[in-house]
Amino acid sequence: MSQGRDIYCHFAAIRDGGTDGALEKAADEVIAGCNGNMRAAVETLVVALSFAEERIEKLNKAVSHAFARELFYRNLERSEHPADN
Numbered sequence: 001m002s003q004g005r006d007i008y009c010h011f012a013a014i015r016d017g018g019t020d021g022a023l024e025k026a027a028d029e030v031i032a033g034c035n036g037n038m039r040a041a042v043e044t045l046v047v048a049l050s051f052a053e054e055r056i057e058k059l060n061k062a063v064s065h066a067f068a069r070e071l072f073y074r075n076l077e078r079s080e081h082p083a084d085n
Contacts, residue, residue: 030044
């Protein structure tokens with residue numbers, strides 16, 4: 001699916017305020033990219049959304065893991081040097 005990257009660009013443009021008609025233009029381009037087939041356009045957007053959700057989930061796990069690790073080491077340092085607290 002080569003449309004995926006283009007769809008993310010449209011999402012970013014719309015999210016960032018875009019111009020008047022940005023949503024309509026993005027929808028028209030997705031539909032045109034699917035040769036006017038509305039079902040294929042919806043399927044394309046569902047797949048793009050699925051990839052975005054998966055990416056967000058991975059990022060959340062990475063951030064949570066890094067935060068937890070930092071919190072652990074910060075608490076460990078405090079327990080090793082209680083007078084410094």
